[in-house]
Amino acid sequence: MTRTAIVLLAVVLALVCVTYLYAHHVWDPLPTGTKIDRIVIEKSARKLSLFVNGKSLKSYRVALGRNPIGAKQEEGDNKTPEGVYRIDGRNPQSNFHLALHVSYPSDEDKVHAAERGVSAGFDIMIHGIQNGRGWIGAFHRLSDWTAGCIALTDEEIEELWEVTPNGTIVEIQP
Numbered sequence: 001m002t003r004t005a006i007v008l009l010a011v012v013l014a015l016v017c018v019t020y021l022y023a024h025h026v027w028d029p030l031p032t033g034t035k036i037d038r039i040v041i042e043k044s045a046r047k048l049s050l051f052v053n054g055k056s057l058k059s060y061r062v063a064l065g066r067n068p069i070g071a072k073q074e075e076g077d078n079k080t081p082e083g084v085y086r087i088d089g090r091n092p093q094s095n096f097h098l099a100l101h102v103s104y105p106s107d108e109d110k111v112h113a114a115e116r117g118v119s120a121g122f123d124i125m126i127h128g129i130q131n132g133r134g135w136i137g138a139f140h141r142l143s144d145w146t147a148g149c150i151a152l153t154d155e156e157i158e159e160l161w162e163v164t165p166n167g168t169i170v171e172i173q174p
Helices: 003-023 107-116 134-142 154-163
Strands: 038-042 047-052 055-061 083-091 099-102 125-127 169-173
Touching (some): 099 154, 125 154, 134 154
Antiparallel strands (some): 047 055, 099 125
16 A cells, blocks of 8 residues: 555544544533423424523534424324423333433324324434434434434433433424
8 A cells, every 4th residue: 555545544534533523522511410491492493402490501403303394293294393392201212312202292283183184193202313323423413314303412312311300391493
């Protein structure tokens, strides 16, 4: 192998390593013991923000359902719902690295779906990347890929998991 090829290979490997580390690093971790009381998801900005007593603590970029524009109307539409919900459960054994369950559908969502003769859907979660694929890191945000859930990197959902009590308000905005 020529000296130029070795140098080029070393540069490429260095760039791959830096990119991987950047995609998997949680910048500015929240202080130990932090507990939030509200999560606001701005779908159009692909942003999830954490609040305590009305004060914004931190924001993450997210991926949404594959069909992100508009509110969820029915099961299988690949839309992320819009409205005010709560974290009403958690699944540490999810197919996606940790999952916080959002209380969708609300009674109003169920009525709207029933009026149209369809199921509103269920199992809307805030979760990490599919198990075994966490190496993707921040690159998962290059496109919206969920069936209606809100996706973070594995490192981000681990932080969110620790600071989010059950009952936390989840406001999903267009």
